[in-house]
Amino acid sequence: MSNARILAVDDSPTVLEMIKAILVSGGYEVITAVDGAEALETARNEMPDLILLDVMLPKLDGYRVCRLLKFDQKYKSIPIIMLTAKSEEQAIATGIRTGADQYLTKPVEPEKLLAAVAEELNKVQG
Amino acid sequence: MAEHGGSISKNLTTEEFLRFRDHINQQSGIYLEESKIDSLRISLVTRCTRFGLTSLDEYFELLSIDESELRELVNLLTVNETSFFRYSAQFDVLRDKVIPEILEQKTEGERSFRVWSAGCSTGEEPYTIAMTLIDSGIESMGYKLEVMGTDVSTSALERAEKGVYAPRSLLNVPSNVVDRFFEPTPEGHRITQEVRSLVEFKYHNLIKEPYPVSLIGSWDVIFCRNVTIYFRMESTRRVVENLFQSLNPGGYLFIGHSEALTGITDKFEALEFDGIFLYRKPRKKVAQSFAELVKSRLRERRSRALASKDGEGEAKDSKAARKAPQHGPAESDSPSEPVKPDEVPALLDRAREALAGGRPIEALEAVERVLAVNKDSAEAYLFAAYVHADNGDFEAALAEAERALSIDPLSAAARYSLGLIHLRTDRPEEATADFKRTIYTDADFVLAYLNLGNLYRARGRFADACREYEDALRALYRNPEGEWSVFLGGFKPDLLAKVCERSLLECRKKIESA
Numbered sequence: 001m002s003n004a005r006i007l008a009v010d011d012s013p014t015v016l017e018m019i020k021a022i023l024v025s026g027g028y029e030v031i032t033a034v035d036g037a038e039a040l041e042t043a044r045n046e047m048p049d050l051i052l053l054d055v056m057l058p059k060l061d062g063y064r065v066c067r068l069l070k071f072d073q074k075y076k077s078i079p080i081i082m083l084t085a086k087s088e089e090q091a092i093a094t095g096i097r098t099g100a101d102q103y104l105t106k107p108v109e110p111e112k113l114l115a116a117v118a119e120e121l122n123k124v125q126g
Numbered sequence: 127m128a129e130h131g132g133s134i135s136k137n138l139t140t141e142e143f144l145r146f147r148d149h150i151n152q153q154s155g156i157y158l159e160e161s162k163i164d165s166l167r168i169s170l171v172t173r174c175t176r177f178g179l180t181s182l183d184e185y186f187e188l189l190s191i192d193e194s195e196l197r198e199l200v201n202l203l204t205v206n207e208t209s210f211f212r213y214s215a216q217f218d219v220l221r222d223k224v225i226p227e228i229l230e231q232k233t234e235g236e237r238s239f240r241v242w243s244a245g246c247s248t249g250e251e252p253y254t255i256a257m258t259l260i261d262s263g264i265e266s267m268g269y270k271l272e273v274m275g276t277d278v279s280t281s282a283l284e285r286a287e288k289g290v291y292a293p294r295s296l297l298n299v300p301s302n303v304v305d306r307f308f309e310p311t312p313e314g315h316r317i318t319q320e321v322r323s324l325v326e327f328k329y330h331n332l333i334k335e336p337y338p339v340s341l342i343g344s345w346d347v348i349f350c351r352n353v354t355i356y357f358r359m360e361s362t363r364r365v366v367e368n369l370f371q372s373l374n375p376g377g378y379l380f381i382g383h384s385e386a387l388t389g390i391t392d393k394f395e396a397l398e399f400d401g402i403f404l405y406r407k408p409r410k411k412v413a414q415s416f417a418e419l420v421k422s423r424l425r426e427r428r429s430r431a432l433a434s435k436d437g438e439g440e441a442k443d444s445k446a447a448r449k450a451p452q453h454g455p456a457e458s459d460s461p462s463e464p465v466k467p468d469e470v471p472a473l474l475d476r477a478r479e480a481l482a483g484g485r486p487i488e489a490l491e492a493v494e495r496v497l498a499v500n501k502d503s504a505e506a507y508l509f510a511a512y513v514h515a516d517n518g519d520f521e522a523a524l525a526e527a528e529r530a531l532s533i534d535p536l537s538a539a540a541r542y543s544l545g546l547i548h549l550r551t552d553r554p555e556e557a558t559a560d561f562k563r564t565i566y567t568d569a570d571f572v573l574a575y576l577n578l579g580n581l582y583r584a585r586g587r588f589a590d591a592c593r594e595y596e597d598a599l600r601a602l603y604r605n606p607e608g609e610w611s612v613f614l615g616g617f618k619p620d621l622l623a624k625v626c627e628r629s630l631l632e633c634r635k636k637i638e639s640a
Contacts, residue, residue, distance in 0.1 A: 058519075
């Protein structure tokens with residue numbers, strides 16, 4: 001699914017631009033949001049094929065956004081990759097489970113990010 | 127309290143009850159008797175409403191994959207049980223700290239002490255408050271005592287007015303209290319006339335606005351325990367705002383022992399007495415300084431850490447336990463220890479790491495300690511600005527960044543941050559000026575060129591944008607690392623170069639096609 005549309009969410013415009021650059025280089029179409037509330041609204045309005053979600057977000061944190069989408073019949077099939085800070089690894093391991101499909105620790109290598117995106121999109125397709 | 131809304135209001139079928147009962151039993155060891163079916167229904171409706179879920183199946187799914195949600199539900203189930211002196215430490219603090227403090231503030235003419243128990247259910251809480259007031263001895267000092275209990279359940283209010291309780295409700299009550307304030311009757315233990323005469327009950331729905339005149343204003347203390355558990359976020363905000371308005375200046379709000387108003391309101395002063403966390407309406411309107419704000423956040427954090435430590439493994443403390451991981455590991459050294467000036471660089475490093483690791487409270491703590499020895503640390507204010515910006519509070523972030531700049535007008539990072547905040551708050555003119563000034567102070571600040579390029583491009587000034595992107599690339603080749611690198615979110619400069627190159631190419635195309 002190379003023409004897949006991906007919603008990238010991060011509160012730093014610069015980081016967002018870089019994530020966008022990585023995804024565009026992988027042939028994806030990218031839409032963006034800069035906080036949790038906007039992420040939720042955009043996801044609901046635009047129905048992206050995949051969501052890349054930062055955890056630390058103003059207004060509504062990434063975990064909440066993820067949960068709200070994953071427990072909605074209408075949106076639960078959208079794959080969500082969470083981008084987390086290193087310090088959150090432990091928290092994830094010990095059970096903050098939000099229904100996200102994959103977790104990537106920041107800073108993430110562009111190749112790793114593209115691989116994860118391709119993997120999740122393939123799962124949906126297959 | 128039995129206030130709730132939402133679309134799931136039907137009765138639980140036996141099948142549904144068993145399904146949830148068995149799951150809760152398996153996962154938490156708590157076994158719900160058949161008599162708990164209504165309590166379970168109310169709790170399920172409350173949680174479903176909170177998430178906007180429309181069926182119990184969806185909620186069951188959420189429950190099965192999310193341990194923290196299971197804790198929330200169990201918490202709520204146990205909350206529905208009310209008893210006398212529930213979380214008795216709160217009443218000790220009321221008697222020993224809160225009442226004396228409020229009396230000290232009262233003028234000669236103010237001769238009443240009024241407490242509102244909001245969401246009083248069957249009356250255990252307002253009666254306990256009345257007993258505590260009697261125990262405090264303030265009646266003998268000439269104060270008229272008033273306790274008001276309100277709830278939306280008329281059947282609960284009827285039982286409250288009757289004031290007769292089964293022995294089970296009296297489990298936490300010391301026998302000397304039972305002897306003084308209860309009299310045995312064939313139906314159960316009845317509250318004595320002395321206590322009953324202080325308490326009045328009224329029907330009131332906390333989410334129905336406007337509040338009746340009789341409830342607005344002049345309360346010294348309000349108990350509204352579990353308010354943040356029962357309502358949706360927006361309703362919680364409204365309720366807490368109304369309670370704030372209803373309190374006297376200097377009055378106290380008691381919420382549940384595992385609750386916090388973080389993210390709901392910052393109007394109250396957060397205080398801690400003996401591990402009990404309370405909220406006080408400020409006596410007069412004073413702008414909280416940053417240092418005070420940090421202090422109150424730190425107090426809050428410590429008391430939550432305490433609560434989760436005390437209640438390890440207990441469902442009732444789930445809220446505190448759940449919040450704990452977000453705040454990172456607790457620091458071993460106390461922030462109140464004096465900081466030596468030579469520790470400042472290490473503390474700033476710690477703040478920087480905490481910020482990068484997504485631990486804002488820890489960052490604030492380090493910032494506060496730095497400011498304690500050095501009120502003029504531009505870097506400390508800048509880190510505070512980052513925390514506020516991360517939190518979505520751009521006005522506060524702006525104030526802190528400006529403070530940093532007033533101390534160090536040549537700080538490129540502070541100037542750049544100001545630009546970012548202006549960008550986020552839709553003030554492109556200010557942002558443009560800030561990014562330009564960033565470059566005056568540091569000609570290698572790559573990200574300032576990039577942002578200027580983006581701003582010009584958004585306004586269709588493609589030639590100006592091209593120039594900025596080119597400058598960004600030049601600066602990047604001159605110096606692939608700098609003060610600006612912290613804003614890259616861990617990505618490498620070569621990716622940044624790609625971003626600049628792509629933007630440059632796109633702008634050139636625009637110019638050619640024009």
